[in-house]
Amino acid sequence: AQSVTQLDSQVPVFEEAPVELRCNYSSSVSVYLFWYVQYPNQGLQLLLKYLSGSTLVKGINGFEAEFNKSQTSFHLRKPSVHICDTAEYFCAVSDLLEYGNKLVFGAGTILRVKS
Amino acid sequence: NAGVTQTPKFRILKIGQSMTLQCTQDMNHNYMYWYRQDPGMGLKLIYYSVGAGITDKGEVPNGYNVSRSTTEDFPLRLELAAPSQTSVYFCASSYSQPGQPQHFGDGTRLSIL
Numbered sequence: 001a002q003s004v005t006q007l008d009s010q011v012p013v014f015e016e017a018p019v020e021l022r023c024n025y026s027s028s029v030s031v032y033l034f035w036y037v038q039y040p041n042q043g044l045q046l047l048l049k050y051l052s053g054s055t056l057v058k059g060i061n062g063f064e065a066e067f068n069k070s071q072t073s074f075h076l077r078k079p080s081v082h083i084c085d086t087a088e089y090f091c092a093v094s095d096l097l098e099y100g101n102k103l104v105f106g107a108g109t110i111l112r113v114k115s
Numbered sequence: 116n117a118g119v120t121q122t123p124k125f126r127i128l129k130i131g132q133s134m135t136l137q138c139t140q141d142m143n144h145n146y147m148y149w150y151r152q153d154p155g156m157g158l159k160l161i162y163y164s165v166g167a168g169i170t171d172k173g174e175v176p177n178g179y180n181v182s183r184s185t186t187e188d189f190p191l192r193l194e195l196a197a198p199s200q201t202s203v204y205f206c207a208s209s210y211s212q213p214g215q216p217q218h219f220g221d222g223t224r225l226s227i228l
Contacts, residue, residue, distance in 0.1 A: 009155065032214045043119070043205055043219035044158075051214040090157060096213055100165055101146055102173070103217060105157040 002026055002095050006106035013081055014114050021076040021109045023091030030096040033074040034103065035065055038088045047089070050074065061085070086113045117141050121206050121220035128196045128227050136191040136223050138206030144218070145211040147189040149173075149181065151202040152222070158205065164189055165211065196227045 007022040025031065032051050036044040048059025055067040065076045074091060088110050092103040122137045140147065145166050150158040160173030164183040178200055180192045189208075193200060203224050207217040 004157075006157075034216060036219075041221075043221045044207075044217075045219070046216045049214070049216055094214070100163050100171065101209060101211070101213060101215065101217075102148070102160055102163060103158075105150075105159075107155055107157040 002104045004106035010110045012112045023074045025093045032094040034092040036090045119220035138189045140208040144208035146209045148207040150205045201227045
């Protein structure tokens, strides 16, 4: 069964600084990868997804992620964060061999942007 | 479009009570899912459905039941509420093609006292 590890539970960063949120998944032949964002008291919103093709994926709000098959990683990056990026971020994987398009989520990383 | 709608938003139950969490979607998605979110644990899949009349267990199904009589609705039932079921519950839906993202409701915060 798939598993997802988000290596940092909390990441504090100053406004306008770059940030990287790390995600590793257990190895599989074919996976789809997702990053979701959750603002306080809201549901999850899709930031970006990797299905195939270019390993650098661009998403909403200036975020991007790089798929690295050899390291089974899918780290999320933003070159300059803003206060409004403060939220919890979840990495998720869908195994193509699993029925039902189910997602396995990491434990989440809370990004705190400070002024 | 309303997307995925969950009701109620908040609920407090006593131990042993039962209740149904409602979820409806207006995107004509075949696939629907129920998750629970606990602090520091991410989201865990409770049950999922790939179409009306078809449901299956996820990772943490014990203490819950579901039904799917229509494409739009996917209610989650707690029969005998226990303190361990205190959590935030999210419903999600997606198209059936592989790689389609799931769309989430705003959640139901449930406390069992």
